[in-house]
Amino acid sequence: MKILMVCLGNICRSPLAEGLLRSKVQNGQLDIETDSAGTAAYHIDEAPDPRTIKTGRTYGIDISDLRGRQFQIEDFDRFDKIYVMDESNYQNVIRLARNQADVNKVDYILNEIEPGSNSEVPDPYYGGDRGFENVYRLLDRATDSIIQKIKDGRKP
Ligand code: 4NP
Numbered sequence: 001m002k003i004l005m006v007c008l009g010n011i012c013r014s015p016l017a018e019g020l021l022r023s024k025v026q027n028g029q030l031d032i033e034t035d036s037a038g039t040a041a042y043h044i045d046e047a048p049d050p051r052t053i054k055t056g057r058t059y060g061i062d063i064s065d066l067r068g069r070q071f072q073i074e075d076f077d078r079f080d081k082i083y084v085m086d087e088s089n090y091q092n093v094i095r096l097a098r099n100q101a102d103v104n105k106v107d108y109i110l111n112e113i114e115p116g117s118n119s120e121v122p123d124p125y126y127g128g129d130r131g132f133e134n135v136y137r138l139l140d141r142a143t144d145s146i147i148q149k150i151k152d153g154r155k156p
Helices: 013-028 050-058 087-094 100-104 129-151
Strands: 002-007 033-038 081-084 106-108
Touching: 002 013, 002 087, 013 033, 013 050, 013 129, 050 129, 081 087, 087 106, 100 106
Parallel strands: 002 033, 002 081, 081 106
Antiparallel strands: none
């Protein structure tokens, strides 16, 4: 199972989602590959935002090795599932879909917690540290749910 996490800049939300899933996979020895990307090209090859790195570190998750990249059409072929953080990410990814199979791979990550709600992981970039804590808590729950589904043999 190959899972891609997508946000706007690939320096705040999606690298944290990737880091959380990566750490849970290592703990559970599951056959899951994960990566992240941004729909924008603002932060290509950059490390995650220092506030994101700090938040991860607080919980024992090191994401300092990750680097920003932009989402590309080939990602529909490379990944089984593509999780977006908010509606604008969703629209930006869906706009590149070539067929229904591509569209079907894309979902809001918070639908893992509240199915069908299409709730958004709020963009913390322009806010303070509390925003990053909130993002962490939401993504921790969502990635727990993804891991549980795969352990149970259900498709995320
Ligand atoms: P992210 O947050 O999409 O969670 O990585 C943002 C990072 C950078 C910008 C916006 C959002 N930016 O405008 O540079």
